[in-house]
Amino acid sequence: MSLKNIFAQLNIIGQCRKHGLSPWQCxxxxxxxxxxxxxxxxxxxxxxxxxxIEEPExxxxxxxxxxLLLFIIAVIITRSFEKLAETNRMKSEFINIIxxxxxxxxxxxxxxxxxxxxxxxxxxxxxQVEYFGILKENSGRMEELVSDLLIVSRIEAATLPLKKExxxxxxxxxxxxxxxxxxxxxxxxKIEFEIQKDLPKILTDPSQVHLVIENLLDxxxxxxxxxxxxxxxxxxxxxxxxxxxxxxxxxxxKKDQKYVFQKFFRSENVxxxxxxxxxxxxxxxxxxxxxxxxxxxxxxxxxxxSTFWFTLPLKS
Amino acid sequence: xxxxLFIEDESALQKTLGEILKQEGYQxxxxxxxxxxxxxxxxxxxxxxxDLILLDLVLPKVHGIDVLKNLxxxxxxxxxxxxxxxxxxxxxDVEKAxxxxxxxxxVKAEYKLEEVAEKIRKTLxx
Numbered sequence: 001m002s003l004k005n006i007f008a009q010l011n012i013i014g015q016c017r018k019h020g021l022s023p024w025q026c027x028x029x030x031x032x033x034x035x036x037x038x039x040x041x042x043x044x045x046x047x048x049x050x051x052x053i054e055e056p057e058x059x060x061x062x063x064x065x066x067x068l069l070l071f072i073i074a075v076i077i078t079r080s081f082e083k084l085a086e087t088n089r090m091k092s093e094f095i096n097i098i099x100x101x102x103x104x105x106x107x108x109x110x111x112x113x114x115x116x117x118x119x120x121x122x123x124x125x126x127x128q129v130e131y132f133g134i135l136k137e138n139s140g141r142m143e144e145l146v147s148d149l150l151i152v153s154r155i156e157a158a159t160l161p162l163k164k165e166x167x168x169x170x171x172x173x174x175x176x177x178x179x180x181x182x183x184x185x186x187x188x189x190k191i192e193f194e195i196q197k198d199l200p201k202i203l204t205d206p207s208q209v210h211l212v213i214e215n216l217l218d219x220x221x222x223x224x225x226x227x228x229x230x231x232x233x234x235x236x237x238x239x240x241x242x243x244x245x246x247x248x249x250x251x252x253x254k255k256d257q258k259y260v261f262q263k264f265f266r267s268e269n270v271x272x273x274x275x276x277x278x279x280x281x282x283x284x285x286x287x288x289x290x291x292x293x294x295x296x297x298x299x300x301x302x303x304x305x306s307t308f309w310f311t312l313p314l315k316s
Numbered sequence: 317x318x319x320x321l322f323i324e325d326e327s328a329l330q331k332t333l334g335e336i337l338k339q340e341g342y343q344x345x346x347x348x349x350x351x352x353x354x355x356x357x358x359x360x361x362x363x364x365x366x367d368l369i370l371l372d373l374v375l376p377k378v379h380g381i382d383v384l385k386n387l388x389x390x391x392x393x394x395x396x397x398x399x400x401x402x403x404x405x406x407x408x409d410v411e412k413a414x415x416x417x418x419x420x421x422x423v424k425a426e427y428k429l430e431e432v433a434e435k436i437r438k439t440l441x442x
Contacts, residue, residue, distance in 0.1 A: 100404070103424070107403060108326060108332070110429075111424075111428075115335060115429060159406070
């Protein structure tokens with residue numbers, strides 16, 4: 001083992017990051033922490049022992065037993081976390097393999113439908129177009145789900161790629177609003193955009209931020225009953241750009257709010273309103289924004305609506 | 317007539333994209349694995365030198381990256397433009413392929429059939 005490798009192994013936080021784990025889920029960090037606790041507790045046991053026990057043999061034995069007990073507890077805790085981390089890693093790897101394997105037949109399906117719909121193989125009848133459209137839409141939905149699963153596996157493996165460049169967020173928002181106009185119109189939803197003048201460009205990953213705003217806009221529009229309004233706000237706040245999206249949709253029940261950013265979570269009232277959706281959008285959005293150095297949050301009231309927001313640093 | 321060698325183990329994709337390319341007037345030579353692909357690209361091995369190679373990465377017998385490496389190391393095939401057409405979208409795969417000399421890297425899931433055909437047309441015009 002080279003000296004560089006030894007130092008890399010000693011860099012506990014680096015090791016945890018490599019496996020995509022927070023320190024409190026990382027076996028190396030927990031073992032290190034337990035080591036410190038054992039040393040400190042042993043020293044305390046020694047000082048207490050020398051003060052209250054007269055025979056030095058008993059002091060030594062007490063300290064030894066105490067240290068041994070703590071060591072056994074540390075090993076048990078760390079081993080269970082190791083198993084947890086390993087299961088997590090295997091799960092991410094499984095998702096990654098499955099997603100890649102699903103992508104190929106989906107590409108075949110998508111391209112075959114496109115070829116048929118293009119008319120290159122002969123004219124297709126009007127009512128056939130409708131059914132090809134259904135096939136196309138559904139293969140598109142499956143592709144989106146697979147793509148989301150791939151992003152999740154990258155987030156968990158800490159390999160989500162970021163390509164930062166100078167970006168005007170206003171352009172991204174406008175682009176997405178026009179993309180959503182048809183869907184919004186069909187759902188009787190009006191989208192309004194308020195923006196502070198002369199906002200600067202920021203150094204961020206436009207495709208990832210695009211994905212975040214798309215998720216938020218999709219949720220805001222999708223979960224409005226009958227008709228409603230979505231208000232988007234973009235402004236400067238302290239050293240950040242602040243994005244906010246407010247809807248008057250179904251809202252999130254109080255008891256579900258703590259789970260909103262969890263993977264695969266879908267609120268009960270949302271399931272009644274809309275059965276489609278993977279419950280991955282907000283999990284992905286939070287991971288992306290945090291990786292870009294920002295923060296994300298929301299407030300919501302059932303039957304009144306939700307307001308989601310995120311910030312991105314003006315300078316990074 | 318320009319010749320395109322399409323190295324792809326998915327016969328359904330060979331058929332759909334192949335159909336469009338044939339309709340556009342190209343001659344499409346098909347290879348279902350990396351070994352056959354390498355042979356068909358190399359005149360010394362009995363192949364016909366194509367004007368363009370479409371290359372998948374996950375291939376039987378010889379992996380696409382090794383095919384690309386082999387093509388670029390061979391004097392007879394090193395100048396043939398190679399478009400990588402795959403569903404592997406990891407940055408390390410893209411970087412490796414570009415570093416080895418791929419002209420373009422396309423992730424199948426992210427492109428429409430007509431967009432891929434357009435990229436091929438443009439590459440052949442360059």
